[in-house]
Amino acid sequence: MRVPLAVTTSARLNPQLLAQAEAASRRWGVPLFLRRHKRGITSWFDDRAEALLIFGHDGVTLWDREGHHGFHGGMAHLRRLRLAAGEPDIFVRVAELRKGDAVLDCTLGLAQDALVASLAVGPEGRVVGVEKSLPLCALAWEGLKTYELGPDSCRIEVVHADAYEYLRTLPARSFDVVSFDPMFARPRKAQPGFDVLRRFADHAPLTPEALQEGQRVARRWVVVKGAKYSDDLKKLGLTPEPGSRYTGVDWGRIGSSKEDRPG
Numbered sequence: 177m178r179v180p181l182a183v184t185t186s187a188r189l190n191p192q193l194l195a196q197a198e199a200a201s202r203r204w205g206v207p208l209f210l211r212r213h214k215r216g217i218t219s220w221f222d223d224r225a226e227a228l229l230i231f232g233h234d235g236v237t238l239w240d241r242e243g244h245h246g247f248h249g250g251m252a253h254l255r256r257l258r259l260a261a262g263e264p265d266i267f268v269r270v271a272e273l274r275k276g277d278a279v280l281d282c283t284l285g286l287a288q289d290a291l292v293a294s295l296a297v298g299p300e301g302r303v304v305g306v307e308k309s310l311p312l313c314a315l316a317w318e319g320l321k322t323y324e325l326g327p328d329s330c331r332i333e334v335v336h337a338d339a340y341e342y343l344r345t346l347p348a349r350s351f352d353v354v355s356f357d358p359m360f361a362r363p364r365k366a367q368p369g370f371d372v373l374r375r376f377a378d379h380a381p382l383t384p385e386a387l388q389e390g391q392r393v394a395r396r397w398v399v400v401k402g403a404k405y406s407d408d409l410k411k412l413g414l415t416p417e418p419g420s421r422y423t424g425v426d427w428g429r430i431g432s433s434k435e436d437r438p439g
């Protein structure tokens with residue numbers, strides 16, 4: 177029987193990679209498959225695992241039969257450089273992120289927005305990312321562990337959970353900003369790694385109940401990303417904030433729930 181996820185190392189094995197893979201297999205409660213010298217992994221997708229988290233000399237990579245995605249900063253690297261140079265970032269602007277803020281990213285995915293948030297809130301801030309898909313959560317957790325954030329960012333805490341269930345466990349007003357970036361119905365083009373993300377991601381749309389929980393937990397804003405071609409934001413009662421005409425993405429925001437505000 178195939179397991180949904182297993183861990184292995186690249187063929188050029190060394191004790192450090194093996195230790196990382198062993199730790200990951202324990203952490204995620206998934207099997208560790210040991211590779212025989214130079215043995216390919218393709219046949220494992222027939223009978224052993226649907227997906228593999230592979231620890232290699234160049235970092236951690238999520239593989240399935242169709243392809244793979246190695247954890248890296250991607251566009252977030254560029255966005256962080258721009259932010260550091262004082263240029264605007266739409267997520268940071270719509271969420272009004274400031275140094276010292278606590279941000280709850282309810283749809284961590286490839287951690288691109290979380291990486292930007294970690295720089296925006298700085299070392300004295302806090303970023304928690306929630307991801308429902310086990311393979312994506314494991315990829316982000318293991319990748320972020322060795323990602324060099326530098327002294328101007330806070331670390332990103334990764335939680336494997338359904339965001340709605342997780343929000344319900346949190347006290348009211350415990351994060352400055354709560355963000356949601358649910359999967360779009362139609363894929364956006366030219367995003368490296370996005371095909372892998374789409375195969376493993378949870379595709380359920382954001383519900384009004386989860387948005388409301390976000391409003392309870394947020395002190396300032398709940399921000400939501402939506403596709404320009406869709407009426408996803410409108411259906412949730414959100415109006416797109418002014419942004420770039422050249423992207424297929426809109427951001428909307430809504431304040432924290434009034435009944436939870438002091439006074």
Ligand SMILES: C[S@@+](CC[C@H](N)C(=O)[O-])C[C@H]1O[C@@H](n2cnc3c(N)ncnc32)[C@H](O)[C@@H]1O
Pocket residue numbers: 282283284285286287288289290306307308309312337338339340357358359360373376377378379380
């Ligand atoms: C569009 S991606 C987010 C991309 C992310 N903003 C980034 O910067 O890389 C949406 C992600 O949210 C996850 N997701 C969807 N519904 C969720 C839920 N209810 N709880 C937690 N994660 C969820 C999906 O599995 C997917 O990884």
